[in-house]
Amino acid sequence: MYLTTTIPYVNARPHLGHALELVQADVLARHHRRRGEPVRFQTGTDDNSLKNVLAAEAAGVPVQELVDRNAAAFEGLRGPLDLSFDSFIRTSVHPGHRAGVERIWEATRHDLYQRHYEGLYCVGCEQFYPEGPCPDGHEAALQRVSEQNWFFRLSRYQDALSELIRSGRLRIEPVARRNEVLAFIEAGLDDLSVSRSAARARGWGIPVPGDPDQVVYVWWDALANYVTALEGDDYDRWWVSERRKVHLMGKGVIRFHAVYWPAMLLSAGRPLPTEIFVHDYLTVDGRKISKSSGGAADPVALVDAYGVDAVRWWLLREVPRVGDADFTEERLVARADEDLANGLGNLVNRVATMVHRFLDGNVPPAGEELAAVPVDEALEAFDFRRAATAVWALVEEANRYVERTRPWQRSRAGQEAALGTLVHACRTLAVQLEPFLPTAAARVAAAVAGERLPRPEPLFRRLATAGAAG
Ligand SMILES: [Zn+2]
Numbered sequence: 001m002y003l004t005t006t007i008p009y010v011n012a013r014p015h016l017g018h019a020l021e022l023v024q025a026d027v028l029a030r031h032h033r034r035r036g037e038p039v040r041f042q043t044g045t046d047d048n049s050l051k052n053v054l055a056a057e058a059a060g061v062p063v064q065e066l067v068d069r070n071a072a073a074f075e076g077l078r079g080p081l082d083l084s085f086d087s088f089i090r091t092s093v094h095p096g097h098r099a100g101v102e103r104i105w106e107a108t109r110h111d112l113y114q115r116h117y118e119g120l121y122c123v124g125c126e127q128f129y130p131e132g133p134c135p136d137g138h139e140a141a142l143q144r145v146s147e148q149n150w151f152f153r154l155s156r157y158q159d160a161l162s163e164l165i166r167s168g169r170l171r172i173e174p175v176a177r178r179n180e181v182l183a184f185i186e187a188g189l190d191d192l193s194v195s196r197s198a199a200r201a202r203g204w205g206i207p208v209p210g211d212p213d214q215v216v217y218v219w220w221d222a223l224a225n226y227v228t229a230l231e232g233d234d235y236d237r238w239w240v241s242e243r244r245k246v247h248l249m250g251k252g253v254i255r256f257h258a259v260y261w262p263a264m265l266l267s268a269g270r271p272l273p274t275e276i277f278v279h280d281y282l283t284v285d286g287r288k289i290s291k292s293s294g295g296a297a298d299p300v301a302l303v304d305a306y307g308v309d310a311v312r313w314w315l316l317r318e319v320p321r322v323g324d325a326d327f328t329e330e331r332l333v334a335r336a337d338e339d340l341a342n343g344l345g346n347l348v349n350r351v352a353t354m355v356h357r358f359l360d361g362n363v364p365p366a367g368e369e370l371a372a373v374p375v376d377e378a379l380e381a382f383d384f385r386r387a388a389t390a391v392w393a394l395v396e397e398a399n400r401y402v403e404r405t406r407p408w409q410r411s412r413a414g415q416e417a418a419l420g421t422l423v424h425a426c427r428t429l430a431v432q433l434e435p436f437l438p439t440a441a442a443r444v445a446a447a448v449a450g451e452r453l454p455r456p457e458p459l460f461r462r463l464a465t466a467g468a469a470g
Contacts, residue, residue: 001028001029001032001037001038001039001040001242001244001245001246002039002040002042002238002239002242002244002245002246003025003028003029003032003039003040003041003042003246003248004025004041004042004043004226004246004247004248005021005022005025005042005043005248005249006021006247006248006249006250006253006257007043007044007045007046007089007091007222007225008045008046008074009045009046009047009049009051009052009126010045010046010047010049010052010066010067010070010071010073010074011049011051011052011054011055011066011070012055012070013070013073013298014073014074014077014298014299015289015293015297015298015299016282016284016289016296016297016298016299016302016315016327017250017281017282017289017297018074018077018299019077019081019299019311019315020279020282020315020319021248021249021250021279022043022077022081022083022085023081023083023312023315023316024248024277024279024315024316024382024384025041025043025085025248026041026081026082026083026084026085026435027316027379027384027387027435027436028041028246028248028379028382028435029041029084029085030084030434030435030438031375031376031379031435033084034431034434034435039086040086040087040234040238041084041085041086041087042085042086042087042088042089042226042229043083043085043087043088043089044074044087044088044089044090044091044094044225044229045067045070045071045074045075045088045089045090045091046091046218046221046222046225047067047071047090047091047092047093048091048092048204048205048206048218048221048222049126049218049222050123050126050196050200050201050202050204050205050218051123051124051126052066052067052070052204053201053202053204054123057202063202063204064092067090067092071090075088075090076300077299077300080299080300080303080304080308081299081303081308081311081312082308082312082438082439084438087229089225089228089229091221091222091225094225094228094229095231096228096229096231097224097225097228097229098206099228100224100227100228100231101206101216101220101221101224101228102206102209104220104224104227104264104268104270105208105209105216105220106209107267107268107269107270108152108264108267108268110267111152111153111156111267112150112151112152112153112194113150113151113153114148114149114150114151115148115149115151115191116146116147116148116149117145117146117147117148117149117151117193118144118145118146119131119144119145120132120134120142120143120144120145121142121143121144121145122134122136122138122141122142122143123138123141123142123143124136124138124141125138125141126218126219127219128145128193129142136252143200145200147196147197147200149193149194149195149196149197149214150193150194150195150208150211150214151191151192151193151194152191152192152193152194152220152263152264152267153191153267154189154190154191154192154259154260154263155188155189155190155191156267157189157262157263157266157267158185158186158188158189160263160266161185161189161259161262161263161266162182162185162186164262164272165178165181165182165185165258166182169272169274170258170262170272170273170274170275170276171274171275171276172254172258172275172276172278173275173276173277173278173381173382174278174321174322174382176322177251177254177258177276177278180254181254181255181258181259184255184259185259189259192217192260193217194216194217194220195208195211195214195215195216195217196214196215196217196218197213197214197215198212198213198214198215199213201215203215205218205221206221219256219260220260220264223256223257223260223261223264224264226239226247226261226273227239227270239270239271240271243274244274244275245271245272245273245274245275246273246274246275246276246277247273247275247276247277248277248279249276249277249278249279250278250279250280250281251278251279251280251281252281254276254278257273257276258276261273277382279319279321280320280322280323280324280325281324282319282324282325282326282327283324283325283326283327284296284297284326284327284328285326285327285328286326296327296328296329297327299311302329302332305329306329306332306333306336306463307336307461307463308437308439309336309340309437309439309440309460310332310333310335310336310340310463311332312436312437313335313336313339313340313388313436313437314327314331314332314335314336316384316385316387316388316436317335317339317385317388317389317392318331318335318385319384319385320385321381321382321383321384321385321386332463333463333464334464336460336463337462337463337464339392339395340440340459340460341460341461341462341463343392343395343396343399344395344429344433344440344444344459344460345458345459345460346399347395347398347399347402347426348426348429348444348447348448348456348459349447349456349457349458349459350402351398351402351419351422351423351426351448352447352448352453352454352455352456353456354407354408354419354422355419355423355453356453356455356456357408358407358408358415358419359415359416359419361452361453361455362451362452363419363420363423363448363450363451363452363453364416364417364419364420364423365416365417365420366417366420366421366423366424367416367417367418367420367421368417368421369421369424370394370397370398370401370421370424370425370428371393371394371397373390373391373393373394373428373432374390375387375390375391375432375435378390387436388436391429391432391433391436394425394428394429394432395429397425398422398425398426398429401418401421401422401425402422405418407419407422423448423453426444426447426448427445427448429444430442430444430445430448431445440459440460443459444459447459
């Protein structure tokens with residue numbers, strides 16, 4: 001599976017919404033690797049956005065300096081969030097990116113033409129609108145533009161795109177998003193402006209081949225990262241031969257990925273992605289995430305305060321497949337304490353303590369198998385909450401099993417069978433939990449490893465008394 005996240009523009013530091021998409025992709029990558037499937041998990045940053053230029057001007061620093069600093073903060077999420085991405089592309093410095101964008105441009109030249117354009121450009125959306133206001137409310141970011149641009153004959157691909165999605169060759173989940181894209185396509189596609197004047201872009205970005213007064217539209221440039229990151233043999237392996245090519249993204253950029261990107265590839269005669277999963281947005285304390293959200297929206301501050309397990313667990317266990325989710329530190333703490341400290345930590349500790357008390361630490365054979373964990377099916381549907389809840393059900397089942405069988409009251413034989421079953425269930429939990437909480441899963445695995453269990457120690461600290469982030 002070739003698995004990508006979107007590459008965010010880097011006019012500011014990463015927030016919890018970026019962490020959500022990265023953690024979702026990480027779960028898929030780890031899950032498929034665990035099943036022995038080859039996986040390449042890619043992420044990165046969109047350095048060439050005009051928004052980065054404006055943020056640098058506002059901060060009074062050179063664009064490359066601002067972009068370098070913020071891109072490093074995105075790449076630096078890897079450690080704190082336990083991410084396992086295989087490659088990280090930065091569009092302003094990746095050695096093959098510019099040449100790759102130019103090659104796609106040349107391959108689509110038969111669909112490019114020049115036209116005078118007048119309209120309103122929203123820097124917030126990096127998109128033209130025929131008239132105001134911006135549907136996303138970026139009033140201050142609207143610029144009246146009158147210039148000669150390159151246009152891409154998107155209109156030519158209307159039927160092909162519609163057929164691609166209706167046939168399921170490009171699967172879009174959830175289905176409401178698929179229907180939204182189909183309605184947009186079938187209402188009629190206008191040709192797309194795909195260049196900007198270099199002057200308006202302050203000279204930042206990739207020049208149009210053969211027309212250096214224009215730079216390539218930043219979305220064209222950014223979308224190309226999914227193939228420019230794969231140079232040489234990697235391109236054949238992961239973009240030509242790979243059966244599953246999966247893009248993860250937020251709901252705001254679906255049109256770019258499900259309409260413009262496949263049309264660019266069709267025009268260039270390149271293979272297409274096979275799946276698109278669209279997540280909704282997070283709010284923090286009931287408000288859209290913004291710079292004023294502060295530490296509550298900063299994933300690294302949250303990990304510093306509460307640990308990576310609590311942060312990943314909230315993102316996976318609380319965010320629904322459809323619909324926005326509201327983050328508060330109180331919810332993160334309550335969920336971690338209930339599920340991790342009280343539920344999982346308590347179970348493993350109780351089992352290991354009984355094995356030591358009654359069997360001198362020696363692990364008996366398992367008596368029976370507790371309920372199966374239907375994680376595969378949930379993750380095939382990109383339903384991370386259902387998958388996390390399925391793992392969770394095994395913790396609850398094992399805790400009920402302890403109450404039902406009361407190993408401490410049993411005959412020696414009954415006690416051994418029950419404790420064997422419980423140690424086996426904890427080992428299964430460690431395996432099933434690994435894609436979701438890799439460090440916690442390793443601690444659980446170590447606590448129930450071997451023929452003789454190590455002395456039990458607490459696996460999770462209770463957070464209700466821990467300090468607030470930021
Ligand atoms: Zn806008």
